[in-house]
Amino acid sequence: MKNRVFFVALALVLALSLAGLGCPDPIEPEPELTVYTLWTEEAERQAFNAVLAEFEDQTGIQVTHTAVDTDTMLVTFPTAFAAGTSPADVVLAPWSAWIVDLSGHLLPVGELLDEDEFTAAHLDPVTEAGQLYGAPFKMAGKPGFWYKPSFFATHDLTPPATYDEFVELLADLDEIPELEAPIASGNGVGWPLSDQVEGFIIGLGGYQLQLDLIQGTVAWTDDVVREDVFGPLVDLLEAGYFSVPDEWGTQVEQLDAEVYGMMWMGDWIIGMVEDSDDIDFFPFPQTDGVVGAIDYAIVTEYTDWPDEARELVSFLATSEAQEIWAEIGGYLAPNAEVPLDIYPPAARSVAEFMLTVTVVPDLDDTIGGAFQSTFWDQLKLLWVNPDLVDDVLEEIEEDAPQPA
Amino acid sequence: MRRLIFILPALILVALIVIFPAAETIRWSFWGWDRLEMTEFVGFDNYERLFGSRSFINMARFPTQNPPWGALIHNIVWVIVFIPLTALLGLFLAVLLREVKGGSIIKSMIFIGMVVPLVVGGMIIRFVFDGRAGIVNAALRTVGLDDLARTWTAFPDTALLSLILGSVWIWTGFAMIIYSAGLELISKDLYESASVDGASPWRTFRRITIPMVKPATLIVVVMNLIYVLRIFDIVYVATRGGPGGASSVLAFQGYLFAFQQREWGMASAVFTFLTLAAAIISVVLVRRVK
Incomplete structure (x- = not known):
């Protein structure tokens, strides 16, 4: 019995080997x-x-x-x-x-x-x-705040030309009872909040400040960052003008559903809203740069x-x-x-x-590494605890690039 | 010899997919890294950096201020809150549903949490504690606690707690099933004797039920402990360790080091520490079970 099994196996191996020998050359696979x-x-x-x-x-x-x-x-x-x-x-x-x-x-x-x-x-x-x-x-x-022109028209709102007008617009939006908050805050991995903060950095500090922060020639704890950029931002956060961060795709839907008045987002939002003819943006007032x-x-x-x-x-x-x-x-x-x-x-x-x-690179994408994850996570903390702004900036500075 | 041949495939598999990667992780933790390349032997430098990092232990904030307290402390808090809560709730439900008609159906419903993949569990936790649509906040508003109604996972003082409470929901079914099995093993004679002697239900529970389910309790504690030490999915999906690291845990911190920051030496140090901690605690507890 054992011998029979052995010879059957041997015959199979030989048959397969011969079949292989008889095969034409393998065809070069298509790329x-x-x-x-x-x-x-x-x-x-x-x-x-x-x-x-x-x-x-x-x-x-x-x-x-x-x-x-x-x-x-x-x-x-x-x-x-x-x-x-x-x-x-x-x-x-x-x-x-x-x-x-x-x-x-x-x-x-x-x-x-x-x-x-x-x-x-x-x-x-x-x-x-x-x-x-x-x-x-x-x-x-990532040009600025996106809004529905039809919603603005209904509530007699106009895009702002100056920062003061921007703050007035937020106050007006805050008065609309059906809105949960004037500005939707996107979350998820972390980049939606960082995009928004970069808008404030460039809008209030100038595009050069964004480049200086990328190079590490300006510290996050410097007055130009703490007072000029994060000072006004914290005022707006404390006034309740930003929503609690939520998954950014959901927030785009909420913007569409007029739960929020506007949202900072990249231009790909155009393809995400129901009516791409009813979406427009206004840049950060008087900004000299954009990401x-x-x-x-x-x-x-x-x-x-x-x-x-x-x-x-x-x-x-x-x-x-x-x-x-x-x-x-x-x-x-x-x-x-x-x-x-x-x-x-x-x-x-x-x-x-x-x-x-002036078009400048994305701040956290360019620096990368530990800075990026720290930046994303600390901004989530700032959004719900704006009084911790100094701690947040110190944490970000710890992982920020140092001047060459 | 024949026995060895039979277990050899399993041994090879374990060596390939457990022992070799674990040994490599330990080795990597003693080396410096630059852009995916091992550079030089650095001894315990990665461990020194790890233990000196606020993302690992932040004693300056613990316990007087809100989280972040560091991933290690978050894991310890998780152990302290999660294990007793799960065990007590599991035992309570097992006892309660033992005599209830249709109890097995209710048990199956409670056990569903355990069957749900943890990634889905994390999404459910995020939804349950959502400020707008979450059932927890709806309940809080119903009883007049509007001040507490908000997106729990978004705030540093409630993010960790919401994850722990969500995990309790997921794992209570497991504890309940183990305790149910343990209760079945208790002889009814003991309860009858206690009844004849005039023991109150509470005294019966304290003097008979709790001591007799001790083996089940040890299983629940060991399994829950292993779960807590390797907890990752829920944190990753529900909060990503935030905000500001307020709900980060060791496994998630290791993930951040490895894939966001590409600090593979630090990541290896975290996972080596985690493995050693889990191994030592498990061995001690399993010996007690024996």
Whole structure:
């Protein structure tokens, strides 16, 4: 019996071996790229898919798009890179500090784009040791407070031109009984509050203050920050003009439902509200700057298709690719060759505004590391305990960059 | 020899997915890191930084001021509040529902909390304590305690408490089931004797029920302790350790070090400390169970 089993097994092994010998040479697999992004909202995902479809048509290279949340991306790639692998060939991420930290596991992309089509402010944050590691694909403008013009018209409200008018507007909104608070405060991972505070930093302290804080040449405990920026902000918090922080997507819905009067948010809010014709923004009164946060396309060192991945990044950096999403809306192109008239009206007004002021990088995305998580978490504390402002600023300063 | 062959696959698996990663984590905790690369041996530097960090222990605020008190103290507070509450509530429900008609259906409903994934549990906690739609705040308003009605998870003085109370809801079902099993093992003769001797219900409970369910109590305490030491999901989903670190716990702090700050040496130090603490406490308690 044992012998029979042995010979049957042997015959099977021989048969399989011969079958293998008889097989034709393996077919070279077709290249298929995997791209990871943070665009989990349906409108954003569809818009990016339209860009990818054009790339597929032009090159015949298949691309699979996977949208993940912030934490998944933050956790997945550093651990995968440490293990010498990557779940994606190309990643689109907005954190320049994160990209620089991971640059040892990325392929340079400097040769893939025409640097003259971008500003140095877009390229410098992802340049390490003279090599560019990220191709700017999407710019998220964070221009100011978004509101429903129909709601403002109903209550005879007008966007403010000065800071005093802004405070008056908040007082007027506070008088409307059906509103829970004049300003919706977004929460979640932490960036919605930091975006809003950056608006105050630039609006009350000037865009140079934002750059100084990024460089670490001004401390968070300095008077220019504590008194000029956080002083007025704390006054507004103590007056109850900001809501208690809640998940930011929910807060956008509440803005739509007129539970709140306005909300500080990036231009992608246009694609999230029910009626994109009934949403408009006003910038921080008399501001001289605005945050333009860039989503960069990066190529991982561990891609199986380096040439195809580079081809995709090269395509994404062109005005041709960026015009596709620009036409759809909810998007600003970092490529200077993209004409303004291509944008839908709401996005065009953001793009036009951003041409009138100095565009600066996102503060916490540029610094990254311990600072970012501390900044996000301490602002949540400030929002509910504004009297702790000095403790909050000291905590933030502890993890802030120091002057070189 | 044959026994060894049978357990070898399991041993290999344990070595690969438990012992090797644990040993690597311990090794990493003694090294400096720069951008995903191990740089140099730093001895106990990571541990010194950890124990000196306010995010780990903040004695300047504890106990006179509101949290944050540091992740370690938050874990200890969790142990002190959560374990007695869960055990007492579980025992109370087990005794109460023992003789009630349809008690097993009510027990199943209470046990649902235990079946719910902890991530979902965290979302439910956030919703339950929400200022606008939460049932807790609705109840507070109903009884006239409007001042307490707010989003509990958003404020430093209530964030940790709301997470602990939410966890009690989730884990009470487990304690109740263990105690129910323990109560079944108590001979009815004991209760009859006590009744004949004229013992009051409270005296019967104190002198017969509590001593006889001691083994169940130890199981509840050990399991709850292990749960509390590795608590992460609920904190991650409901508060992300905030605001201002007011509800952070050790496992979440380790996560922050590893993935937000990419300080892998510090993260490894946190998890080494956590593993050692859990191992020592578990061994001591399990020996008592024996």
